[in-house]
Amino acid sequence: MASTVGEWLAQARTLGVDRLDAQLLLARHLGRPRSWLLAHGEAEVPPAAQASLGVDLERRAAGAPLAYLTGEREFHGLMLRVTPAVLVPRPETELLVDWALALLGQQERAEVVDLGTGCGAIALALAHRRPSIAVTATDLSAEALEVARMNAHRLDLSVEFVAGPWWTPLAGRRFDLAICNPPYIAGADPHLNALAHEPRAALTPEGDGLAALRAVAAGAAARLRPGGWLLLEHGHNQGDAVRALLAGGGLEAIETRADLAGRQRASCGRRPGSAGATPPRDAPQQQVPIVADRRDSGGCAPCRTSA
Numbered sequence: 001m002a003s004t005v006g007e008w009l010a011q012a013r014t015l016g017v018d019r020l021d022a023q024l025l026l027a028r029h030l031g032r033p034r035s036w037l038l039a040h041g042e043a044e045v046p047p048a049a050q051a052s053l054g055v056d057l058e059r060r061a062a063g064a065p066l067a068y069l070t071g072e073r074e075f076h077g078l079m080l081r082v083t084p085a086v087l088v089p090r091p092e093t094e095l096l097v098d099w100a101l102a103l104l105g106q107q108e109r110a111e112v113v114d115l116g117t118g119c120g121a122i123a124l125a126l127a128h129r130r131p132s133i134a135v136t137a138t139d140l141s142a143e144a145l146e147v148a149r150m151n152a153h154r155l156d157l158s159v160e161f162v163a164g165p166w167w168t169p170l171a172g173r174r175f176d177l178a179i180c181n182p183p184y185i186a187g188a189d190p191h192l193n194a195l196a197h198e199p200r201a202a203l204t205p206e207g208d209g210l211a212a213l214r215a216v217a218a219g220a221a222a223r224l225r226p227g228g229w230l231l232l233e234h235g236h237n238q239g240d241a242v243r244a245l246l247a248g249g250g251l252e253a254i255e256t257r258a259d260l261a262g263r264q265r266a267s268c269g270r271r272p273g274s275a276g277a278t279p280p281r282d283a284p285q286q287q288v289p290i291v292a293d294r295r296d297s298g299g300c301a302p303c304r305t306s307a
């Protein structure tokens, strides 16, 4: 039976838990910084901490995301609370936030909506970086909105939260920018098996994976001001389909960008009209040719960064 820090780390290795994850869990249960562990391999783990530490290591070994065990995940410089009611925010989604900030430029009075906000990651990052803009966030899941509200409260950021499917609860309103990381994994995609700890409705709309992207693209022109932008995250093999959906929804200036791994990850389109600006070409190295690579079936960011 493990009792010291070193023995617990060895036990975690036996279970197949990544060393960094084991250190982070151990540090959390001991109330110490991770750096403390490095010099205290002989220190005893108090009996009171051992039972819950053992449970967490078992859960991590069974695939539970580290963020659910620690209860938090950093996103765009903000430490967010996460629970199993929400998708764990992925680093790839920060691309979407950066792109939105570039499109907003120095506008001070813009109205922005984050559709399917989950724990509030995108909405809160935008509210944090541009305190003068009005940010609304929606989700179908009441439990997710509860987590997002808690994060807004803890971070003292102002976001309006609205419950309901995609554009439905926003009838009669207009936005300068809409941003959405919808569920986009196909229902039969085997990668979903490795993501079973996260809410299925946050990962897949079932079918071909495009239903949510279709609904959001189709409703955008009616809810955007002339010149307003829609930004969508999608799977790397969905670029062709999403550009067609944006064009079919009446949007123009359609563009796709890649993530740091060079995979098509997000696309934007603009409602025709005079108010919008040309999208800033601030990161030309991230722009990709409008050609989809269909060779790799692991098309979703969640599939690659589930922990």
Ligand SMILES: C[S@@+](CC[C@H](N)C(=O)[O-])C[C@H]1O[C@@H](n2cnc3c(N)ncnc32)[C@H](O)[C@@H]1O
Binding pocket: 086, 087, 088, 089, 090, 093, 115, 116, 117, 118, 119, 120, 121, 122, 138, 139, 140, 141, 144, 164, 165, 166, 181, 182, 183, 184, 201, 202, 203, 212
């Ligand atoms: C991929 S998660 C994105 C969460 C968060 N925006 C992020 O980037 O980490 C998709 C979110 O869309 C929500 N969702 C699923 N179906 C929806 C619908 N029909 N209308 C509104 N939100 C929906 C899910 O509850 C989930 O929070």
